[in-house]
Amino acid sequence: MTRTVQLSLEINGRPHALDVEPRVTLLDALREHLALTGTKKGCDQGQCGACTVHVDGRRVLACLTLAAQVEGRKIATIEGLAAENGDLHPVQAAFLEQDAFQCGYCTPGQIMSAVACIREGHAGSQEEIREYMSGNLCRCGAYNSIVAAVREAAEAA
Amino acid sequence: MTIMEPHKHGDASDGVIGGRQSRFEGGMKITGAATYALEYPVEGLAHAVLVQSTVPAGRIVGIDASKALVAPGVLMVLTPDDDLGLTVATDWYGNRPENQAYLPLTHEVSFNGQTIAAVVAETREQAAEAARLIDVVYEETPSIAGLDDPNAGDGMLMENLSSAWGDAEAAFAAAPVKIEAEYTTPREYHVAMEPHGLTVKWEGDRLTVWEPSQWSHGMARTYAEWFGIPYENVRLVSPFIGGGFGSKAAALAYSALAAVAAKRLDRPVKLAVTRPQNFTSYGGRAATRQTIKLGATEDGVLQAIIHRGASETSTYGVWPEQTGAATPILYKVENFSSQHRVVPVNTVTPGALRGPGKNPSAYGIESAMEELAYKLGMDPLEIRLKNYADHDYQSGKPWSTRRLREALTEGADAFGWTRRSHAPRSMRDGKTLIGWGIGCGTFPVIQAPSEAMIRILGNGRVEVVSGAIDMGQGTYTILAQTAAEVFGVPVSQVDVRLGDSRLPGSAIAGGSMLAGSILGAVHKAATAARDELIGLALNDENSPLRDTGANTLTFDGGRISVPRGEGPSLTLPELMAALGRDEIEIRRNTLPDGASAQDHHLAWTTMAKVQGPTMGDYSMHSWCAHFVEVRVDEDFGTVRVSRMVSAFDCGRLYNPRLVESQWRGGIIMGIGQALLEEGLVDRRNGRTINNNVGDYLVPTNADIPHIQVISVGVPDFNASVLGGKGVGEVGIVGVAPAIANAVFHATGKRVRDLPITLEKLI
Numbered sequence: 001m002t003r004t005v006q007l008s009l010e011i012n013g014r015p016h017a018l019d020v021e022p023r024v025t026l027l028d029a030l031r032e033h034l035a036l037t038g039t040k041k042g043c044d045q046g047q048c049g050a051c052t053v054h055v056d057g058r059r060v061l062a063c064l065t066l067a068a069q070v071e072g073r074k075i076a077t078i079e080g081l082a083a084e085n086g087d088l089h090p091v092q093a094a095f096l097e098q099d100a101f102q103c104g105y106c107t108p109g110q111i112m113s114a115v116a117c118i119r120e121g122h123a124g125s126q127e128e129i130r131e132y133m134s135g136n137l138c139r140c141g142a143y144n145s146i147v148a149a150v151r152e153a154a155e156a157a
Numbered sequence: 158m159t160i161m162e163p164h165k166h167g168d169a170s171d172g173v174i175g176g177r178q179s180r181f182e183g184g185m186k187i188t189g190a191a192t193y194a195l196e197y198p199v200e201g202l203a204h205a206v207l208v209q210s211t212v213p214a215g216r217i218v219g220i221d222a223s224k225a226l227v228a229p230g231v232l233m234v235l236t237p238d239d240d241l242g243l244t245v246a247t248d249w250y251g252n253r254p255e256n257q258a259y260l261p262l263t264h265e266v267s268f269n270g271q272t273i274a275a276v277v278a279e280t281r282e283q284a285a286e287a288a289r290l291i292d293v294v295y296e297e298t299p300s301i302a303g304l305d306d307p308n309a310g311d312g313m314l315m316e317n318l319s320s321a322w323g324d325a326e327a328a329f330a331a332a333p334v335k336i337e338a339e340y341t342t343p344r345e346y347h348v349a350m351e352p353h354g355l356t357v358k359w360e361g362d363r364l365t366v367w368e369p370s371q372w373s374h375g376m377a378r379t380y381a382e383w384f385g386i387p388y389e390n391v392r393l394v395s396p397f398i399g400g401g402f403g404s405k406a407a408a409l410a411y412s413a414l415a416a417v418a419a420k421r422l423d424r425p426v427k428l429a430v431t432r433p434q435n436f437t438s439y440g441g442r443a444a445t446r447q448t449i450k451l452g453a454t455e456d457g458v459l460q461a462i463i464h465r466g467a468s469e470t471s472t473y474g475v476w477p478e479q480t481g482a483a484t485p486i487l488y489k490v491e492n493f494s495s496q497h498r499v500v501p502v503n504t505v506t507p508g509a510l511r512g513p514g515k516n517p518s519a520y521g522i523e524s525a526m527e528e529l530a531y532k533l534g535m536d537p538l539e540i541r542l543k544n545y546a547d548h549d550y551q552s553g554k555p556w557s558t559r560r561l562r563e564a565l566t567e568g569a570d571a572f573g574w575t576r577r578s579h580a581p582r583s584m585r586d587g588k589t590l591i592g593w594g595i596g597c598g599t600f601p602v603i604q605a606p607s608e609a610m611i612r613i614l615g616n617g618r619v620e621v622v623s624g625a626i627d628m629g630q631g632t633y634t635i636l637a638q639t640a641a642e643v644f645g646v647p648v649s650q651v652d653v654r655l656g657d658s659r660l661p662g663s664a665i666a667g668g669s670m671l672a673g674s675i676l677g678a679v680h681k682a683a684t685a686a687r688d689e690l691i692g693l694a695l696n697d698e699n700s701p702l703r704d705t706g707a708n709t710l711t712f713d714g715g716r717i718s719v720p721r722g723e724g725p726s727l728t729l730p731e732l733m734a735a736l737g738r739d740e741i742e743i744r745r746n747t748l749p750d751g752a753s754a755q756d757h758h759l760a761w762t763t764m765a766k767v768q769g770p771t772m773g774d775y776s777m778h779s780w781c782a783h784f785v786e787v788r789v790d791e792d793f794g795t796v797r798v799s800r801m802v803s804a805f806d807c808g809r810l811y812n813p814r815l816v817e818s819q820w821r822g823g824i825i826m827g828i829g830q831a832l833l834e835e836g837l838v839d840r841r842n843g844r845t846i847n848n849n850v851g852d853y854l855v856p857t858n859a860d861i862p863h864i865q866v867i868s869v870g871v872p873d874f875n876a877s878v879l880g881g882k883g884v885g886e887v888g889i890v891g892v893a894p895a896i897a898n899a900v901f902h903a904t905g906k907r908v909r910d911l912p913i914t915l916e917k918l919i
Binding site: 104137138140143 | 186192196399429825
């Protein structure tokens with residue numbers, strides 16, 4: 001068998017033990033080993049943004065990050081965004097309100113990017129949102145509504 | 158005119174057909190709870206990885222998997238040397254050759270990127286590593302890189318796609334004003350955000366397939382026939398699909414390999430097609446070329462259209478991208494001739510991509526009309542209105558509804574078209590050239606039979622059950638709205654189950670035919686269930702409504718009561734309790750009465766019962782007109798779409814909020830087609846060079862301005878039971894020529910080969 005490494009990852013505030021090959025990415029660790037499939041694989045090459053998660057509060061592409069790189073860091077995924085009681089995060093609520101998705105596959109990545117985009121102070125205008133949300137592709141073409149949702153959530157924040 | 162502006166949801170009126178109900182399954186998609194095909198927690202999974210050919214044509218004379226087989230974790234390698242024991246399945250039209258072997262892996266190589274082997278291992282990482290260790294020896298043969306390869310030839314004339322009336326050659330020769338031009342489009346790809354792939358599991362001779370599907374019944378039929386097992390033994394599960402755009406309507410070679418591997422290993426197998434492999438595992442839109450000749454009078458009345466088009470196909474299959482699909486029906490013309498050819502090249506067989514045929518066809522005719530307008534010195538809006546088709550000149554039939562005139566005039570008003578100055582390069586903002594252009598689009602109304610089940614439960618919940626799918630078009634939502642309206646209950650009281658081949662049969666989610674087809678069946682089943690409930694409520698001896706003397710009942714505000722509001726009124730659960738019923742279940746379909754079991758099977762699993770746009774008394778189509786503003790940097794030749802207004806006639810809209818999203822989605826894909834998207838082929842080896850989303854560019858958020866969409870449609874009850882026409886395909890059609898026309902207006906340069914990239918402008 002291939003050599004494995006023992007990891008402990010803090011994801012959405014909870015520790016998760018992992019025994020995986022060192023070459024396993026954070027994205028595959030989440031999806032294939034921890035049943036956290038909300039984070040999506042669109043390209044596995046760092047080009048589409050579908051796998052966007054937060055590491056220590058900053059947006060990161062989980063497909064270009066090895067699981068072993070993020071031990072001891074705080075990882076946040078779409079599953080941890082809503083409150084414990086199920087109340088939606090304002091960005092999630094705005095996405096629903098504005099119909100900012102169709103197929104839903106890029107949506108977790110868009111939402112994680114949007115949360116960070118607002119936190120970074122890059123949601124000041126439509127032009128700024130378009131620029132700072134351009135790392136997340138949406139082939140259904142929900143861009144107008146994504147901009148509206150980010151604006152709505154940013155203004156409420 | 159209805160301008161779709163953002164609108165807060167929560168209004169009670171949203172929960173009926175035509176309301177702006179927010180996306181029914183949206184809560185699952187925004188929390189990560191929606192489960193896509195590769196995300197099912199199946200125990201004991203093995204992982205398969207594909208190996209693709211690296212030559213464009215030839216024969217595999219040796220394939221050595223010995224190193225791969227001893228690599229860590231490897232369980233199996235499938236190569237063309239293996240007899241997989243599969244049988245060819247029925248094609249889309251219901252035809253099936255007898256006892257012909259189906260070979261998903263062959264020694265013959267027909268294109269670079271063809272699947273030639275699969276490796277299965279304990280983990281995906283192990284399988285991917287072992288896949289690199291397979292040695293392949295090819296005997297290469299000459300190949301054709303693409304449509305413009307000098308050796309490609311003229312291909313084969315498609316008689317069924319040729320059309321003529323009047324005397325086009327004579328009328329063209331006699332016309333005082335003529336234009337002639339050639340337009341080309343490159344290979345384009347779907348690039349659904351969810352890559353293809355599947356998870357398969359056998360239990361004896363029963364097969365479960367978790368695979369993104371635009372057609373659960375049709376794909377289940379294919380698996381059953383490949384393996385020679387009863388249709389009922391296959392369950393294809395696809396409640397969420399991460400985008401399809403035409404690419405996810407068939408079980409493909411890699412699907413067969415995963416299923417074979419799972420059977421042989423006696424354990425479930427997951428196969429994820431990598432993003433680069435997606436570019437050659439199924440076909441995108443074929444490259445096309447078309448020549449258009451237009452003849453007109455000096456005052457701009459069209460006298461003749463002569464169209465000659467060609468699209469590439471593969472060397473082993475025929476898929477025509479019909480360049481003459483929109484040409485005959487957009488304008489009034491008495492003399493017409495169109496032919497389409499297919500040219501075999503070494504590519505995967507192309508397939509349906511949003512607006513198939515109509516899309517490149519509209520690029521040709523809508524560019525040519527603008528060229529004619531400039532030759533005449535006529536306004537591009539005026540020439541379109543002047544040659545407005547009062548009926549379908551191809552079929553001779555009247556339109557069912559055609560509000561393209563309203564789309565043009567109301568779109569022009571909203572855009573401010575009258576402020577345009579006609580001359581090219583006459584509008585600018587500093588060093589930025591500004592151009593305005595128009596492009597019209599169309600897509601046929603296609604109808605197919607469907608079936609649906611309604612269940613009313615004792616607790617008052619209403620279930621809508623169908624094997625139809627939702628890849629983001631809004632099937633869940635509009636089915637819930639339909640049931641809510643029929644039973645007078647809020648949408649929150651309705652459950653919708655979709656995306657499973659074991660559920661009632663449905664039309665394919667393709668050709669914009671699903672919504673009209675499935676809503677007809679759901680509405681019929683729901684109405685029948687309501688009638689059944691009324692009958693029970695008026696006749697059952699335990700019903701409080703029995704002695705009211707009423708001969709019908711109303712369903713409104715969650716209550717069932719006699720008309721005029723006199724007498725008792727009950728909620729659904731109260732009535733079900735009074736009747737002593739746990740459940741009422743009604744199944745209805747839209748096949749003719751007396752249809753046989755075989756008719757049913759064919760209807761849901763093939764295209765045999767599909768009705769085209771002119772099979773009845775009318776010619777039925779969706780229509781649109783796009784108005785585009787581009788800004789072109791004079792020094793660098795970069796083109797930005799800065800403003801867009803698009804007006805649509807899609808009949809009645811079942812949910813304007815979701816329709817608006819679909820229209821914008823089609824338009825944005827059209828912006829990509831016009832400015833960015835182009836499959837590039839390495840001439841030396843036929844390889845798709847830009848087989849990833851960093852190099853095959855699709856629009857990003859920063860590429861897209863606010864797009865104003867307008868509905869000018871009226872209900873069309875010939876097109877569907879509830880009055881809607883197709884929505885999903887038509888939005889892309891006409892966008893590329895509108896942008897090309899705007900670029901001409903801005904720069905004076907006519908780009909006749911998509912995409913319009915900067916080197917063509919500087």
